[in-house]
Each structure stands twice: as C-alpha cells, then as structure tokens.
Amino acid sequence: MEYGKIIIPASYYKEIVEHGKLNLPYEVCGLLAGIKDKVQSVWPLENEIKSDRRFFVGEKKIEETIKLIEKQGEKILAVFHSHPTTAPLPSSYDIENHFDEHVLMVIISYKSMNPKVKCYRIKNDSYKECPILIKPTS
Numbered sequence: 637m638e639y640g641k642i643i644i645p646a647s648y649y650k651e652i653v654e655h656g657k658l659n660l661p662y663e664v665c666g667l668l669a670g671i672k673d674k675v676q677s678v679w680p681l682e683n684e685i686k687s688d689r690r691f692f693v694g695e696k697k698i699e700e701t702i703k704l705i706e707k708q709g710e711k712i713l714a715v716f717h718s719h720p721t722t723a724p725l726p727s728s729y730d731i732e733n734h735f736d737e738h739v740l741m742v743i744i745s746y747k748s749m750n751p752k753v754k755c756y757r758i759k760n761d762s763y764k765e766c767p768i769l770i771k772p773t774s
Contacts, residue, residue, distance in 0.1 A: 656718035
C-alpha cells in the first residue's frame with residue numbers, strides 16, 4: 637500500500653459523512669478497510685462515551701470487527717472519526733492515541749455548513765495530510 641493516499645468510492649464517502657451528520661452533536665468513529673489503498677468496506681462503530689470531543693470503542697468490539705475485516709481478505713486502511721465543532725485537523729489526543737502509523741486517519745468536520753473531510757498519516761507524534769481520491773460509484 638502506498639501510505640500517502642486513500643481511494644474511497646463515492647457511496648462510501650457519502651456513508652461516512654452521513655453517519656457523522658446523523659450522530660451530531662457527538663463524535664462518530666469507524667474503520668475503512670480494503671486492499672492496497674482502495675476502500676472496499678466501511679465499518680461504523682459506536683462511540684461508547686457519547687462525547688462531542690472524544691471517541692472510544694471497547695477492545696472487544698474492535699477485535700471482533702478486525703476479525704470480520706480479515707475474514708473478507710481486507711485490512712484496515714484508515715480510522716475515521718468526526719469533529720462536530722472543530723476543524724478537520726488531528727488533535728493532540730488523536731495523535732497520541734493513534735495505534736498504527738500504517739493506518740491513515742480520516743477526519744470529518746462539521747464546523748461549517750459543508751462538511752470537510754481530510755486524511756492524515758500519523759507518525760512520530762506528528763501528522764502529514766494525504767490526498768483522498770473520491771472514485772465515482774459505478
């Protein structure tokens with residue numbers, strides 16, 4: 637996988653943006669899985685702490701989801717989560733708690749009328765923006 641971009645089919649892109657909208661004012665989270673750099677499945681997860689500033693998913697639920705992803709022959713490409721009232725930039729909390737430098741972070745911001753979606757590679761306590769390519773759904 638090229639760790640500098642992610643390709644998301646338009647239908648999945650719309651799904652994650654809608655998931656965030658439907659759960660406002662709370663943050664949402666989930667996993668994007670696929671092969672190489674192309675997303676082939678979306679795994680919304682429940683934010684168990686119902687917070688507008690943090691998300692948390694229990695270890696058991698994450699392990700179950702990872703097993704399902706691997707059973708499909710896919711791997712985790714990105715963790716997505718929302719920022720209900722702030723810009724789509726990784727917070728210090730996001731950076732500190734990101735579990736794998738090979739997994740990208742996608743952030744959906746609802747700060748303005750039109751949601752903004754950004755993607756980052758988190759490495760060594762810093763971040764670098766990566767392109768998101770939205771592929772038309774055929």
